[in-house]
Amino acid sequence: MTKFFTVSSLACCLALSWSIGYAQTTTKTVKPYAYSMKITVSRPKGSDAEASLKDKTKPSTTAFTPCTDVWKRDVLSFQLTYDAGKRTVNKKDGTVTSSVTDVYFFFYNPQALGLKTTATPTTDPNDTSDTDADYTEMCEINNAIEYQACDPKIWVITRPAVGTAPLAMRPLAETADIRFGDIDHIYLSKDENLGTGKISDSTLRSYMKFDDLTQGLWSLIGVVGPIIDLNSTTPPLELEFDDQTKWAAWDAVSFMLGSPWGNGKICQ
Structure with a gap:
């Protein structure tokens, strides 16, 4: 798997972006925004994952790729459909109302x-x-x-805002190492979100290879948050990655690389 590691710290932009883009104070009660997150996993045509699906002796309810092909066709695709808020402008006075929040994606390997x-x-x-x-x-x-x-138990997925820079996957030892508000750990920040509601996307733009990754059960987890309360005049609470009750929306899919236990084997 191709991996890119860069270091930058732009977490300080969080407070500034909130002060600029947060909803204007209103006396009218606004219905909570319907955030959403959905992840689906598919087996690309011609891949070993597709071939294994036709073999009734192999797993059928969990996306599976055997990690045994010498031509490295062990690939899966992940389709993302999420709604991280909308941004509207009042045509009369130009005030901005925004429920747009951040989106996080990370691969999780509990056996790491x-x-x-x-x-x-x-x-x-x-x-x-x-x-x-x-x-x-x-x-x-x-x-x-x-x-x-x-x-690493966690691979945080990030993507560039502009230009031709590649998407990156950053290795983290534990879930607790995911940093709220750090642009290096955010897949789509509220400042880069179009603010038009539901978005459809493909992780890493296409299918992804699993060469050099540990075999076993993995998950892809998507999180929308923190929740923007349009009826509140205070900043949103910090997103806690160990407490899913604080997330605006989330989803998770499981998939299997080779052996379900792994036993230290690598996809290659």
Whole structure:
């Protein structure tokens, strides 16, 4: 799998963007916005995943790819349909009302080992001196000030706002390492959202390969939030990634790479 790692810290833009784009104070009670998130997984034509679906001895209710083909056709596609809010302008006075919020996507591998506790933290994300066969990546720690060898449980998906820069997948050791409001961990920020309601998208623009990833059960999780309350004059509460009751909307799909337990095997 191609992976890109860059470091930038634009979390400070969160407060500024809220102050600019948040709804104007109103005395009229506004109905809560109907946020939504839906993820579907498909098996691209010609892939090993499609072939395995025709084999009645293989898993049928969970998207599965065997991770055994020498031509590396172990691929799946993920279609995203979500509504992260709308932005409207009052034609009479030009005031803006916005329920637009952020969208997060991340792959989750519960079988991963997380941080390598015996590794030495470094300020250089390219310093792989402490990586090994079990801890192959460098994960962000201490708000991306330092990095440490890990077997990531989380791969946060981000995408560029403009230009030809590729989408990126950032490895994180644990769910707790997902940073609310950090543009490096947001798939679609409220500032880049068109503000027209429902959006349809394909993760990584097309199907994705799973070469070099650990086999086993995985999930893709999508989160919309924090909730924008148009009847409130205070900023929204910080999104907590370990408490789904605080999310505006979310969905998750499971898929299987090779063996259900993994046992340390890699898709290759």
